Amino acid sequence: MPSPRYWREIPSRYRLEAGRCRGCGKVVYPARRICPACRGRAFDRTALSRTATVVTSTVVHVPPGDLLMEAPYAVAVVETPEGARFAMQIVDCDLADVVPGLQVNLEFRLIRREGREGILCYGYKGVPAPQGAEGRG
Amino acid sequence: MRDVAVVAAGMTRFGELWESSLRDLFVDAATEALDHARADHLDAVFVGNMSGGLFTGQEHVGALLADQLGMAGVAAARVESACASGGVALRAAFAEVASGLSDLVLAAGVEKMTDGADVTAVLATAADQETEVYHGLTFPALYAMIARSHMHAHGTTEEDLAWVSVKNHRHGARNPKAQFRQEVTVDQVAASALVAEPLRLLHCSPVSDGAAAVLLCPLEEARRYTDRPVRIAASGLATSPMALAHRADPAWLDAVERAAAKAYRMAGIGPKQIQVAEVHDCFAIAEICCIEALGFVERGRGGKAARDGFTALGGCIPVNTSGGLKAKGHPVGATGIAQAIEIFEQLRDEAGERQVAGADLGLAQNMGGSGASAVVHIFERV
Numbered sequence: 001m002p003s004p005r006y007w008r009e010i011p012s013r014y015r016l017e018a019g020r021c022r023g024c025g026k027v028v029y030p031a032r033r034i035c036p037a038c039r040g041r042a043f044d045r046t047a048l049s050r051t052a053t054v055v056t057s058t059v060v061h062v063p064p065g066d067l068l069m070e071a072p073y074a075v076a077v078v079e080t081p082e083g084a085r086f087a088m089q090i091v092d093c094d095l096a097d098v099v100p101g102l103q104v105n106l107e108f109r110l111i112r113r114e115g116r117e118g119i120l121c122y123g124y125k126g127v128p129a130p131q132g133a134e135g136r137g
Numbered sequence: 138m139r140d141v142a143v144v145a146a147g148m149t150r151f152g153e154l155w156e157s158s159l160r161d162l163f164v165d166a167a168t169e170a171l172d173h174a175r176a177d178h179l180d181a182v183f184v185g186n187m188s189g190g191l192f193t194g195q196e197h198v199g200a201l202l203a204d205q206l207g208m209a210g211v212a213a214a215r216v217e218s219a220c221a222s223g224g225v226a227l228r229a230a231f232a233e234v235a236s237g238l239s240d241l242v243l244a245a246g247v248e249k250m251t252d253g254a255d256v257t258a259v260l261a262t263a264a265d266q267e268t269e270v271y272h273g274l275t276f277p278a279l280y281a282m283i284a285r286s287h288m289h290a291h292g293t294t295e296e297d298l299a300w301v302s303v304k305n306h307r308h309g310a311r312n313p314k315a316q317f318r319q320e321v322t323v324d325q326v327a328a329s330a331l332v333a334e335p336l337r338l339l340h341c342s343p344v345s346d347g348a349a350a351v352l353l354c355p356l357e358e359a360r361r362y363t364d365r366p367v368r369i370a371a372s373g374l375a376t377s378p379m380a381l382a383h384r385a386d387p388a389w390l391d392a393v394e395r396a397a398a399k400a401y402r403m404a405g406i407g408p409k410q411i412q413v414a415e416v417h418d419c420f421a422i423a424e425i426c427c428i429e430a431l432g433f434v435e436r437g438r439g440g441k442a443a444r445d446g447f448t449a450l451g452g453c454i455p456v457n458t459s460g461g462l463k464a465k466g467h468p469v470g471a472t473g474i475a476q477a478i479e480i481f482e483q484l485r486d487e488a489g490e491r492q493v494a495g496a497d498l499g500l501a502q503n504m505g506g507s508g509a510s511a512v513v514h515i516f517e518r519v
Binding site for chain 1: 255269270271273274278282283284331333336383
């Protein structure tokens with residue numbers, strides 16, 4: 001990924017910044033110009049919680065070339081308490097445990113190295129919440 | 138709008154065709170279609186091609202391929218909608234003829250996938266780069282998540298998925314143009330390598346080279362080119378949110394449902410009247426979701442259709458008689474046109490061992506990404 005693009009995406013990648021639509025209240029992540037629910041154009045900036053629930057998941061055994069050394073790894077669609085849904089890797093657990101309903105904490109991690117220069121690209125990965133600690137933000 | 142007919146078709150074999158380039162493949166398919174119709178001119182060419190740029194370093198393939206066909210000068214453009222590029226090229230050609238802009242139009246599709254590119258990474262460009270690919274999602278991963286969601290909600294099993302592959306290989310074995318002409322068993326599918334759980338290698342369509350082309354003209358002029366024209370009764374195109382995470386139900390392909398609804402309305406028919414269909418089985422789970430969204434079976438009931446023989450040759454509604462993307466092969470930009478050709482041949486009684494007796498109405502459904510684009514065409518024997 002060219003560095004201007006990576007730099008531009010820092011608010012959503014580092015701070016999980018989303019937009020809350022002033023028209024209908026939908027939380028849109030990553031932020032957009034137009035609300036997909038009501039086409040409203042006015043948003044308040046909001047940061048997502050650092051917790052989420054797995055909606056659906058898989059374990060990738062055949063990765064793209066730049067993640068060759070990572071496989072197998074788990075990826076999932078997760079939903080935060082604000083209702084934002086997005087995809088992320090789920091790590092630091094038995095891959096077989098990544099199933100719908102799993103509670104995860106979102107932790108800031110290295111996601112990938114890009115380009116010949118090996119730019120370090122960061123973001124969030126899900127880590128299963130310790131037993132009894134579900135929902136803690 | 139004018140009534141539009143398909144009057145001729147041409148198609149290369151699908152497979153790893155190392156001896157043929159992108160331009161060779163296109164010219165072979167296009168020439169076959171033109172020769173069948175004894176047509177010596179064209180008014181326009183639409184070429185479905187997902188990623189000539191990333192697969193072979195070649196963009197601007199509309200002008201390039203018209204030139205290679207000896208037709209430099211005609212209106213020509215490339216159409217891109219990921220794996221739905223071919224189906225959308227057909228729609229563009231249909232609209233061009235129906236509107237009266239042109240009279241004789243070639244709708245083609247071509248993809249050259251085996252020239253050394255990182256195919257998994259190229260195909261992933263059809264997903265959302267910022268929110269999906271960045272995190273390591275691949276196309277098999279997206280469809281695997283659709284599969285798990287379907288299994289969780291409807292009790293679909295890995296064996297149900299395997300039966301889609303078994304059925305489509307059985308069909309493909311009867312198709313001389315298919316990449317894989319051997320049958321597979323449920324046990325072989327279950328023993329194949331994992332790609333993205335629960336999807337295994339034999340649940341996935343292969344990497345393929347190939348091209349396909351059909352020739353379109355106004356129905357009232359069709360007899361100049363063939364004695365057995367096939368009418369395009371309807372064309373429906375629809376979209377859905379790009380990212381899988383943004384769909385209300387990951388196991389429901391709402392773009393397919395929407396495109397089909399438009400097509401059924403335009404044709405004035407319902408799903409129960411369709412007698413043969415080609416659907417976009419890029420992965421086994423995709424066929425299950427597509428036959429639900431097309432209304433062939435109830436929502437959530439797609440899992441048992443292949444196993445029960447409902448969608449097999451000889452069943453209530455034979456699906457993917459060509460072998461589907463799974464066995465016939467999936468040169469992405471060519472797929473939508475190849476589907477149309479299978480239906481064209483079925484409605485002209487030219488499908489040989491795969492023939493569905495007496496089929497008068499057929500449907501082809503092509504989609505892009507994890508279902509963000511869907512295009513449905515309905516064809517009618519005249």
